Amino acid sequence: MTSADKLLAQNPVFAVLPQPKRDALLQEAIKRHYQKGETIAMVGDFWPYLFIVAEGGVSARKSSVEGRSLVVTTFEKGDIFWGLAFFYEDMTMPVSLEAIKSTRIYLWSREQMHPLLEKEGAFAWELARMMIKKMARASEILEEMAFQPVAGRLAKLLIETSSNSAMGAITRSLTLDEMAARIGSTREMVCRFLHRFADDGIIDITRTEFRITDNGRLAELARNSKG
Incomplete structure (x- = not known):
């Protein structure tokens, strides 16, 4: 098993897929490499992708008009995230995504993943569970910031x-x-x-x-x- 195979096999969302479908996803993946500080997506972008971090790390940031920046969360190797346009095509990015070190990610577009989400119920279910975890963490962050x-x-x-x-x-x-x-x-x-x-x-x-x-x-x- 290659390192890329292990990456998907060890992620709870991708792990529910049969090996042949994980292999096909790796073949179809858009592979990107970013240096530290490079922007992956900006606030306001229509960014219809889901990604997994293969190496390095990614921060999700919000900035104020005064120039202050808040790191909302970070994603390390094996973590997945998505742009809102991955689910709703007219919704823009609420955060900017930035490489925090030399980083490789695998991306899949909305069009690539939509058939899989329709056919593979377990995959869609695990992704929904992942979304709930992200929402719960966002709530914790807001509570910490407020109180x-x-x-x-x-x-x-x-x-x-x-x-x-x-x-x-x-x-x-x-x-x-x-x-x-x-x-x-x-x-x-x-x-x-x-x-x-x-x-x-x-x-x-x-x-x-x-x-x-x-x-x-x-x-x-x-x-x-x-x-």
Whole structure:
């Protein structure tokens, strides 16, 4: 089994399809490669595609007229997403999609997938279940933005990021602007709270990384800062 075969076989939506149909989908897929920072789709685009991340990662972003950016969610290897026009042809993208590192994706158009969705009930059902999960996550994000102060959102981001890093260290390649975009704040507020966390002995800041020194207090901040 090739890496592309495994990619589809391990995804709960594609996994319900028989092997021959997964093989056919891989043959029909539109394959795209993007460098870090490249745009895949823009807010307002009519983008009738469903995609799976084969390598790298993709962020979904919203921007304000003042130029502030919010990372609504991210998609890693094996994750799938779609433009609204994949289901409703007159609906535009509510977010921009951007590669967060060197990224490969496989895309299928509305026209390519429509016959499969009509014929394969299990496939359509699993895609519907995936949509419900995405909607539930969007609701969680809105709740966090509405009721959780910046300190709590930043604490949660640090915990999540450090859990995916070697030895719990967070490299400073994750910039203040990127942190601000992920928690819906400004770089100035992020900088202020990072230094407050450092002054309180919760994190250590060096020229190259942030390191959590008091997991308990940081977790408490993330839990207790909800309104």
